[in-house]
Amino acid sequence: LGSARVTRIDTAAVRVVGPCLIVRVWAGDVYGVGECYPSGPVRAVDAAVRGLTELVVGEDPRDVHRLYEKMRRWQIFNGGQAGTIVTAISGIELALWDLAGKLLGAPVYQLLGGAFRTEVRLYADCNAGTVDAAGHHTSALPDPATPDGRAAFARVAATARDRGFTALKFDVDDVYGALRRDEWNRSLSRAQIDRMVGQVSAIREAVGDQMDLAIDMHARFDVPSAIRAARALEPFDLMWLEEPVPPENLAALAEVRRATSVPICAGENLYTRFEFLDLFKAGAVDCVMPDVAKFGGLGEGRRVADLAELHYLPFAPHNVSGPVGTVAAAHLCAAVSNFTVLEYHAMDLDFFEGLVRYAGGPVVRDGYVHLSDAPGFGLELNEDALRAVEHTRSGIGVFAPDR
Ligand SMILES: [Mg+2]
Numbered sequence: 001l002g003s004a005r006v007t008r009i010d011t012a013a014v015r016v017v018g019p020c021l022i023v024r025v026w027a028g029d030v031y032g033v034g035e036c037y038p039s040g041p042v043r044a045v046d047a048a049v050r051g052l053t054e055l056v057v058g059e060d061p062r063d064v065h066r067l068y069e070k071m072r073r074w075q076i077f078n079g080g081q082a083g084t085i086v087t088a089i090s091g092i093e094l095a096l097w098d099l100a101g102k103l104l105g106a107p108v109y110q111l112l113g114g115a116f117r118t119e120v121r122l123y124a125d126c127n128a129g130t131v132d133a134a135g136h137h138t139s140a141l142p143d144p145a146t147p148d149g150r151a152a153f154a155r156v157a158a159t160a161r162d163r164g165f166t167a168l169k170f171d172v173d174d175v176y177g178a179l180r181r182d183e184w185n186r187s188l189s190r191a192q193i194d195r196m197v198g199q200v201s202a203i204r205e206a207v208g209d210q211m212d213l214a215i216d217m218h219a220r221f222d223v224p225s226a227i228r229a230a231r232a233l234e235p236f237d238l239m240w241l242e243e244p245v246p247p248e249n250l251a252a253l254a255e256v257r258r259a260t261s262v263p264i265c266a267g268e269n270l271y272t273r274f275e276f277l278d279l280f281k282a283g284a285v286d287c288v289m290p291d292v293a294k295f296g297g298l299g300e301g302r303r304v305a306d307l308a309e310l311h312y313l314p315f316a317p318h319n320v321s322g323p324v325g326t327v328a329a330a331h332l333c334a335a336v337s338n339f340t341v342l343e344y345h346a347m348d349l350d351f352f353e354g355l356v357r358y359a360g361g362p363v364v365r366d367g368y369v370h371l372s373d374a375p376g377f378g379l380e381l382n383e384d385a386l387r388a389v390e391h392t393r394s395g396i397g398v399f400a401p402d403r
Contacts, residue, residue, distance in 0.1 A: 003060075004062060005061075006026070007027060011399070012396070013391035013396035014398065015391050016355070017346060018320065019394065020322060021036040022035055025095040031095075032096060032376060034093065034097075034324065035094060035322060036293055037325075038321060045088050048087075049091060056070075061099045062103060064111075081271065082270075082275070094298060098328070107371065107372065107377075116335065116339070119368045119369075119371070120339070120369040120371065121340070122368060123169055126168055144198030145195070150205075163366075166210070170214075172195075172217060173216070173220045187224075193228060196232065197233065209237075215240075217242060220246075223252050231259070242289070244256050244264070257284055265285060266288070268291050276290065287315075288304060292328065293319075305332070309338045314338050316341050317342050317343065326364075327379055351389060356380060356382055
């Protein structure tokens, strides 16, 4: 087999969808690249990656599952069940897969057991309709009660359709909207539910029946409000309703699920296979969406996909990563039977493609990630482009040599 040892890890902090950490794991002069979920305290994630480095240096990078378990179990007494530590482990785990693939001369989806498909279908996240066709976030949410507002939602949906996407997701929780009466309670007014119905009807009217449509509530509402809103959205035949209630109480989510015919999707705020085991035990979902760059990595994603398959449930990963995390997730999606659709959250980021050179062509083409036979993830980093979006405030730099 020959020998291969991890020699060092370096990192880059960049702004893509949010402030994210790119992780490179080196074995001599070969590296694998991973990405940590782009939200929250990037300096804390970076410090956690550096703290974990000593657990993998000197190890064989091809032992990905063993090194994941080593990092995870070594941190059980330090909050390693969820949060920043697991996000840091996820970025290293992704990089280990890429490195193992490069060392073995095989694409990662083959290391994961081979492909059910080599074209991975994406859905376009359209935020709350606040990304316009020119690619800029607008400050005010469109009002679906007005013709201009309905046209604004329709324009965003049509932009995604014209780029080849066959599935969309919109936010309806209107966090800063004028209809919100109280900053802290989780209750929805009749007017707020009417606004949701107006928004979804405008989008459905614009895209027709051939487009799959998911709606995200960002874990904001109480159980009775979530049930009222879900029932009001039943006529639109949604692909799923996402996180109608907060993530901590799975029995509450199960109660919403039992009260509506709308399929319920959750999981972007859960960590590791163990929290997903609880989700399945609670009977709380019709679809799962772990975020591999956040919740544990590709091996853990494979385990959750298999858990979902045992319940005959679809697997549709959450993804707000840059091109590295997106391609990494696509390799997993290729390798599990019950995959349906992967999130793409960079509709408005025209620099997204330039951050890497991808063996499969553009990372996103006609609404899909097209996998290639190139070793690892098939990615090369464009360091000049990464430097152009450096997260300077963190002081982490872009693979700074002396850290
Ligand atoms: Mg969500």
